[in-house]
Amino acid sequence: MSKFRKSADKETPAISTASLPDIVFMLLFFFMVTTTIRDVSLKVQVKIPTATELSKLEKKSLVSYIYVGTPQKQYTKVFGTEPRIQLNDQFAKPSDIANYIIAERASRDESEIPFMITSLKVDEFTKMQIVGDIKQELRKAAALHINYSARKAVENK
C-alpha cells in the first residue's frame, strides 16, 4: 500500500548518454588549447639537459628549431653514430643553417622578424665543437637571439 514500496518489476533506468558528446568536446577543446602540434619527427636522439633559470618560449610561431644529437637507430647505418644536426625533417651540415634561417625568415611576417628566436635542442652528451659551429653560423646569419632548450631541474634541497 505504501507509496515507497519498491515495485519488483521496475528496471533501473539507463544512464543518460545525451551529455557525453558535450563532455568529450570539452576535453577536446582543452587539449586543442593546451597542446601544440608536433611538426617534425625527430631523427636524432635528444636528451635535453636540466637548468633552473628558464624562460618560456611564449610565441611558438616565432621559434625556429635546431636539433642536435646522435642519429636514431634506423639511421645509424647511413649517418653513423656521431652527433648530427637536424633542420626541419632532414640531417644537415652546419653550413646549411644560414639558408635555413633565411627560409624561416621568409616564411614570417616582416614585422615579426626582429622577435624571432632560435631554439637549440641539443643532447646533453654532445661535444661543444658542433654547438660552437652552429653558434658561429647563427652569428653570421644575424640570428642572435637563441634559447638553449632545457628542462626544469628538480631542486634537491
Added chain:
Amino acid sequence: MRKTPEVPSASMADIAFMLLIFFITATSMDVDSGLERVLPQMPPENQEQDDTPPIKERNVFSVLLDASNRLMVEGEIIRVEDLRLKTKEFLLNPSNIESLPESKPTEIPLLGNFDVSKGVISLRNDHGTQYGMYLAVQNELVAAVNEVRDELSSAKFGKKYANCTSEQQEAIRAAIPSRISEAEPKKVGGTK
C-alpha cells in the same frame, strides 16, 4: 504537415572521441622552455684590429671549461656548485677587494647614484666540452646575475625583479648589467 525527422545524435560522441584521440596523439603537451641568451654580433669583416681598450685583469672573471669537463675559475679548479657563489662575490665585491672588479658610480633613474660594477664574465670552452656541462655553467652564471638582481630589487623596491614594473627592471638592469662574454672556443688544455 509532416514532421521532419530528427538527425540522430547518437554518433556525436564517437565523432568527438575520434577528434579527441587525433589531437592527443598529434600534439605534445610540454611547454618549451630554455635558457635564453643573445649571441654577440659578428664583427665586420674589414675590421682588422680591435680598438677597444683592454680590460683590466681585475675586471675579468675567467671561466674555463676543458675537454674533460673540468671547470677552472680565476685560475683554480672548482665544482659547478660553487660557481654561483663565486660569481656573486665577483659581481658585488662588497668589501672592495683589490682583486675583484672596480665599480663606477653612475646616475640611474629610480636608484640614484649607484656603483655599477665594471666586471665582465669571460666564458671559454673547449671543443671537447660536453654540452650538458656547458649549459650547467651558463645556467649558474645567469642564476648568479638573477640572484644579485633579485637582491637589489628586494632592497630597493621590496619585490622580486620579475615582479617589478618595466621601468624598475630597466633601472636594475642598468645597475647590474649581465656581461657574459664568450670567447671563440679553442683548446684549453686536457688531451682528448
